[in-house]
Amino acid sequence: MHILIAPNAFKNSLDAGQVALAIEKGLKRSKLDCTTQCFPIADGGDGTGTLIVESCNGKVVWKEVTDPLGQKIKSSFGLIDYGKTAVIEMADASGLRLLKKEELNPLKTSSYGTGELIKFALDEGASRIIIAMGGSATVDGGCGILSALGIRFLNNGGDVLQAVPESLVNMAKIDASDLDKRLSNCEIVILCDVDNKLLGPQGAATVFGPQKGASIKDVPFLANFLANFAKISTAQTGKNMADIKHGGAAGGATAGLNTWLNAKLVNGIEYFLKLTSFAEALQHADLVITGEGSIDRQTLQGKGPYGVALQAKQAGLKVIGVGGVIPSKPDEELDRFFDQLICINEPGTDLATAMANTRENLVKTGNKIGDMLA
Structure with a gap:
């Protein structure tokens, strides 16, 4: 057997x-x-990227990036498919495991470091980027990632806001004129392990906020920030950000990247099994x-x-x-x-x-x- x-x-x-x-x-x-x-x-959760790179005999590239609280750390991403595809684990730059329990605070944490990894992947010539978003420490709707890639978030006075929710709650306009042009020729695929939408009782703030350190008072604050972000994004792009399936994953980063980078949101385990040739292994099993x-x-x-x-x-x-x-x-x-x-x-x-x-x-x-x- x-x-x-x-x-x-x-x-x-x-x-x-x-x-x-x-x-x-x-x-x-x-x-x-x-x-x-x-x-x-793995289905998109913490550890997915590592398994993909190992299974596909990829190589690991190390870079210095910013952790969720703005400290410089060493992080990495993988390259597979002869360097055409980069594999990024959000948790490696913006993950819960990078912070002590007392440091968890989704009003102050940012996904900026994951955006830096995307830029480094583009520098390596990747034309496809696979992102596993499990285990993030953020509820910033992906604004940190987008900020690292050139998008600016402005208040009513036109001032640029820091890409963390406690500042982004004052967002009035989004300026994407300096978005990295290389992204237009790059496919971004996000592996998702939950179906939650961005807002509502099953949304990013309510369900995942407490897991990332949000207090009872923080949850409605984060929900209001995400609702405002969705309202402005929908008005400027015509895409209903609040209605995106999987949009609540990774503190709403899936919704942000789908709306502003046209990222594909896919079922994590289905994509993983296809990429790693699971069907071939099944052929020999009893x-x-x-x-x-x-x-x-x-x-x-x-x-x-x-x-x-x-x-x-x-x-x-x-x-x-x-x-x-x-x-x-x-x-x-x-x-x-x-x-x-x-x-x-x-x-x-x-x-x-x-x-x-x-x-x-x-x-x-x-x-x-x-x-x-x-």
């Missing part, structure tokens, strides 16, 4: 590659006579194991394990899903894609203990699956 192991990362615990290796280790300890292939996956930290109905909204399971089912293969959390009762919708869901934790395990023992529990689960199949 040949088993394809294609998990997503277990957030805040292990990256996708580590998860795959732990499951593989367990399978090899089991009674099952099998071969395995590790195929770690069974697929996938998973992530939590598997539930939200998984079916375009998350990594769903994308894997969908393609595996289309190929006529059985799928086992593993997670730190799974539904307590059978779920008809999930059962259409997963032949079996397995929780890697013992019942009643508290979160801290579960997180600390993720690797060990994945090895045990791999062993359990192997013995079950044997």
Whole structure:
């Protein structure tokens, strides 16, 4: 039996590659006579860019950029497809993991550094730029990125505003006359792992603001800023920025780049699997194991394990899903894609203990699956 192991990362615990290796280790300890292939996956979240560059045998380019609070840091992007395509991970320049918990403040953080990476990619001659936007520390609608690329945000008096929400809330006009001309010949593709639109109760400020450090008072402030940005953008471009599917991802940066740079917003896992030739790996598999930290109905909204399971089912293969959390009762919708869901934790395990023992529990689960199949 040949088993394809294609998990997503277990957030805040292990990256996708580590998860795959732990499951593989367990399978090899089991009674099952099998071969395995590790195929770690990502859906646009933190770590997606790294996996794409590794899978496509790309090279990494290091540059100095600005972090979310304006400090200079070393960051990187990848080049694949003989240098024609750049792969940028927003989290590498504008990510939550670059800041201490007490530094998180989406009124003051900017995505400017990600815009600098885009400029460096253009300097390298890239004609296509793929951006994974998961794990950002910003709710600036992508204004920081746009500012780095030459767009200016003005107040009523014509003064240029700093590209952070606490200043941008005074935006009255957007001047795109100095936008980097090279962008007109460059395709920008953004991998999205959520469907949320920019505004409303499921919008960027309300849903993702608190994750990035927004207080109860900050959320309506950020929502008002984004609403004003959308109103001005719609008036100047004719594009309804508030109505863009995936527009709420990365603090609204997806909506900003779609409106002002004509960036394509795509389903992250679908694009990732195509780019990394997942279908070829499926051809040799007899069974697929996938998973992530939590598997539930939200998984079916375009998350990594769903994308894997969908393609595996289309190929006529059985799928086992593993997670730190799974539904307590059978779920008809999930059962259409997963032949079996397995929780890697013992019942009643508290979160801290579960997180600390993720690797060990994945090895045990791999062993359990192997013995079950044997």
